[in-house]
Amino acid sequence: MGMEREIKLTLPPDQVEAATQWFGARAGTPGRAIELKNIYFDTPQLALAHSKSALRLRHAPEGWLQTYKTVGDAKDGLHSRHEWEMPVAGEELEIDALLNACDEASAADAVRQAAPELIELFRTNFTRTLWNVNVDGSTIEAAIDRGDVVADVDGEKRRAPILEIELELKSGDEAALHTLAAELGNAIRGLAPDNVSKAQRGYQLRKG
Template sequence: MGIEREIKLALPAEQADAAIRYFMERAGKAGRDVPLDNVYFDTPALALTQAKIALRLRRTPDGWLQTLKAAGRAEGGLHSRHEWEVPVAGEALEVDSLAAACDDAQALAVLRRAAPELIPLFRTSFTRRLWRLAVAGGARIEAAIDRGEVTADVNGEVRRAPISEIELELLHGDESALHALAADLSSKVPGLAPEDVNKAQRGYRLRAGV
């Protein structure tokens, strides 16, 4: 089990170039583009989201991954939650292997109960530009700019919502380094705002017509 700690910032589309320049200057390189396609699963009665759990299947350039994220908290753009990630052979969930990796009894029980009824609910498709940054105090942070969209097929109607955000994930070191980097970035790139709604929550809202 790992605890993911990251700050999410809503990025106005017109400020994307400014954000890219900021990270290029900090990292001394152009960054790496990674295309990511994700399918989120739940039961028709939304048993997972009611338990504050997200289940995702992700296609990366290196293969497929399935991820379970348990209840966490989000405040001022800082997201903290437990997560378990396991590689899979293809575009299909392997619940048994994910269950074997999950060491939280409550999350595991919810997953086991939901497993027979799991269906794909919505997708996110975006390009992630990545940088690894070494910052003061020896902390290491992965900075990402995500741009793409969320889509949900609801009774034959395809609903869409844009994705344009920055994620700053703490890889090593003190959490204060995240806040310091976010503050410096916000002072250089106008219009950034803390984003407390993650991509999974955005997908559920899209399905609900919000």
């Protein structure tokens, strides 16, 4: 089990270019853009959402991954949550492998009970531009995400935009996240802490 720690910030549309240039200068390298397509699963009764967890398949440049996260805590844009991620053969969940890896009893029970009824609920499709930034000896993966949440509800296709910055601690001290976020906030106007995950946005979209 890993503990994911990241700061999420909403990014005003008119500040995308400024943020892109700022990260390039701070990291000393152009950003690397990748396409990410994600499928989120739950039961029709939203059992995983009620257990405060989320399950997805992601198609990334390296192939398919399945990821299971707890909601965890989110305050002032800082998200701390348990995460289990592993490669899978294709566009299909591998529940047995996930259960073998999941070492949090309540989280494993939630997946086990939901597994027979899991269905696709919504998708998130976005371009992620990535930089690795060093801050006081810590490594942070900085990303600008641009795309959409998409859900089919009773034959109606619903969409909501994604435009955000994620600063994820890869190694070192959590204080480095706050240092980098403060630097960024001083350079880019209009940023705001975002306590809502992409999965939560998908559930909100389905509710209308």
